[in-house]
Structures are given as structure tokens and as C-alpha cells.
Amino acid sequence: MIVAISRIRITSGNADAVAEQYRQRSRLVEQVPGFPGVEILRGHDQPDEFLVFMRWADCACFEAYRRSSSFKEAHHSIRSIPGQVRIDPASYEVGVFDVLGE
Amino acid sequence: MIVAISRIRITSGNADAVAEQYRQRSRLVEQVPGFPGVEILRGHDQPDEFLVFMRWADCACFEAYRRSSSFKEAHHSIRSIPGQVRIDPASYEVGVFDVLGE
Numbered sequence: 283m284i285v286a287i288s289r290i291r292i293t294s295g296n297a298d299a300v301a302e303q304y305r306q307r308s309r310l311v312e313q314v315p316g317f318p319g320v321e322i323l324r325g326h327d328q329p330d331e332f333l334v335f336m337r338w339a340d341c342a343c344f345e346a347y348r349r350s351s352s353f354k355e356a357h358h359s360i361r362s363i364p365g366q367v368r369i370d371p372a373s374y375e376v377g378v379f380d381v382l383g384e
Numbered sequence: 385m386i387v388a389i390s391r392i393r394i395t396s397g398n399a400d401a402v403a404e405q406y407r408q409r410s411r412l413v414e415q416v417p418g419f420p421g422v423e424i425l426r427g428h429d430q431p432d433e434f435l436v437f438m439r440w441a442d443c444a445c446f447e448a449y450r451r452s453s454s455f456k457e458a459h460h461s462i463r464s465i466p467g468q469v470r471i472d473p474a475s476y477e478v479g480v481f482d483v484l485g486e
Contacts, residue, residue: 284428285423285425287435301484304484305484321387321483321484322483322484323387323481323482323483323484324481324482324484325479325480325481325482326386326443326480326481326482327480328479331479332484333389333479333481335437341428377427377430377433377435378427378428378429379425379426379427379428379435380425380426380427380428381423381424381425382403382406382407382424382425382426382434
């Protein structure tokens with residue numbers, strides 16, 4: 283199993299609406315094969331910061347997801363948020379990790 | 385529930401030994417009250433990078449752990465690793481997150 287973590291920081295002040303969008307998005311991705319789970323984390327003292335913590339069977343499953351229509355739909359749906367959503371480009375990061383010990 | 389994530393990058397070339405130390409450390413912290421679980425993650429393409437992903441009942445439990453003898457013991461045990469362990473100080477980061485959706 284691998285863990286893919288993506289991180290963003292919202293600079294447009296509408297992080298609550300983004301949080302709601304993330305809740306809906308997590309339900310979409312759950313239908314993708316090889317996808318064991320997602321957790322959406324929001325900064326406790328920095329509520330503009332989000333981590334999406336995804337568990338995948340392997341890197342191939344994760345790469346297939348990034349090419350899938352589910353991925354595109356999830357990211358397009360951000361446009362339905364009222365007002366513009368701006369993300370600090372310097373905050374954007376995607377990391378892939380192996381689970382060492384549980 | 386909250387998630388506390390700490391991140392380090394090893395610069396001394398002995399990340400395999402640090403990985404082994406982390407495996408032992410995860411067992412120590414499991415005995416601390418209010419501690420629902422830990423995952424140790426290691427960078428898939430950056431094996432010198434580690435994330436410690438800890439789930440706590442609340443911030444108070446996490447703060448109590450950081451003041452505890454278990455925390456001190458876990459961090460002192462890094463000295464038992466053969467050779468010196470150096471960490472990139474710029475890489476060190478601790479974040480506390482709320483779980484938004486699962």
C-alpha cells in the first residue's frame with residue numbers, strides 16, 4: 283500500500299466552501315478501483331490549509347486515477363464553488379509515501 | 385479526533401537505520417493514553433523523508449504526550465542509531481489537522 287498526500291493553501295478566503303466541496307469529492311473517488319480510502323484533513327490553526335491523504339494499493343492505481351475521468355470531474359467541480367477559489371501555488375505539493383510501520 | 389503530522393528529512397545517509405528506529409518507536413507510543421494510532425510513512429521516491437502521522441483524541445492528549453517521558457524516550461532513542469543522524473532543519477515541520485471527511 284502507498285499513501286499519496288496532496289497539500290494546498292486557499293488564499294481566496296472561502297475555505298469553508300472548499301471544505302464542503304472536499305466532502306463531496308471524497309465520495310466520488312471512493313468508487314475508483316484499487317482505492318482503499320481517503321481522509322481530508324484541514325489545518326487546526328491554519329483552516330486555509332488542506333491535506334488530502336489517499337491510500338492506494340500501489341503507484342499504478344494512483345497514476346491511473348490521475349488520468350481518470352473521476353479525477354478530472356473532482357477537480358472541475360471546484361468551479362461550482364461560489365466566488366473564485368485561489369490557491370497559493372507555492373503551497374501545492376503532492377508526495378507519495380510507503381507505509382513503514384502501523 | 386485530530387491528526388498530528390511531523391516531517392523530517394535525513395541528511396546523514398542512514399535513513400534505513402532511522403526507519404528501523406521508527407518501527408520500534410511506534411510501539412512505545414501506542415501505550416500512551418488517548419492515542420488511537422500512528423503511521424510512519426517514508427518517501428517512495430525520497431527515502432530520506434519521513435512523515436509521522438499520529439491520530440489523537442484531541443489537542444490536549446497530543447500536548448500531554450509531547451511533555452511525557454514516552455516522548456523523551458522515543459526521541460532519545462535516536463542516539464542509539466550507529467553513526468550520527470543529521471536532519472535537515474529546514475525540513476522539520478509539525479502540523480495539527482482536523483479530520484474533515486472520511
